[in-house]
Amino acid sequence: MPNDQPASQIPNLSYIREKIAGVDEDIVRLLNARANLSLQVGEAKRVESQNRGDDPKESQVFVPGQEQLVFDRLGQVNQGPLPITALKAIYREVMSASIALQRPVGVGYLGPRGTFTHAAALKKFGEGVAYSPYPTIAAVFRALEAKEVTYAVVPAENSRAGSVQPTLDQLISSPLRIRGETYLPVEQCLLSNTTLASIRRIYSMPVAFEQSEKWLESNASHVERVNCDSTAQAAEQASRDPEAAAVASAICSEIYGLNIIARGIQDQRDNTTRFFILAPEVAPPSAADKSLLAFSVDHRQPGALCDALRCFKEHGVNLTNIASRPHGPRPWEYLFFVECSGHSQAPPLSRVLDDMKAYCPEILILGSFPDQRPIPSRGGM
């Protein structure tokens, strides 16, 4: 590009680079000042755990509501030219390192490497923590229950295929709780080392097949479908089967050495999956929480469900989702799953839960966590 500035006004490259080096020194000093404060936060959390009679080595260092406050503040103070998305990505790593300084953190996820859950875990926890893949959703739960990892990430719900049932089934029988959530745009691909016409089998996970139903119906309606525990496991199997394909992420094509036969084969352009971050306990209330509950009612009593739901209305608590599932131990009885605004330990939801005891033989609080639904103005991580 021609530069018509007089030579004397052209900034000198080495001079600017020297200035950058000076700014970098300031940034490193400030990052370490922040890290020292994080260490103090870690100590305060250990003392708090001890005072509650818990093991201080097991203190909960990941506080999603506090992270949201940090992200919100970035949006308020940022004057540019850095876009807020860039600043948030940088801060994801700053907070990741800060968590790891407070306590060595291991994150279990539904693997193997390359699943969408792996991507969601990286998005939430950054590069500063250690990751461990587990082959099934049940195995992820068991690993966290056995304290092999500090936190765990599992798929919860897809915008097209709905709830991930194994996760809900595990939640009602496990002492683990939902401590956070994150949403990830999901692009499904058909991966294979043969041509579309020669594919005899397609491997994937049931929810991924469902997300790609229209494309598969139009392009591979007579091909056998084989269910796997994850999309990455499907890609791994397809890489060993010359007549097979997998529905999985583009990243899996690189990891497992497959070609991308078709990209973006999901029915919904904005296909999004929601993931839960599991922990031994929920996080304290934050500015904008939601909760997932499961409860039963007396099935012989007409209006029993209505009575239970009226408690939400009476306290002005908004329901965002309601579903029912067979009650594990008792055939033909059902558990109702309700997702609503608020935190179970704070009014008005705590009052709703008190009132519901009159109508519900069982109430399980599966989690309370900051609402991260992708709203452009808020844009949680």
Ligand SMILES: C=C(O[C@@H]1C=C(C(=O)O)C=C[C@H]1O)C(=O)O
């Ligand atoms: C520093 C804290 O611990 C973690 C790290 C955070 C940070 O670096 O800002 C924020 C929340 C926590 O996940 C805290 O709880 O304040």
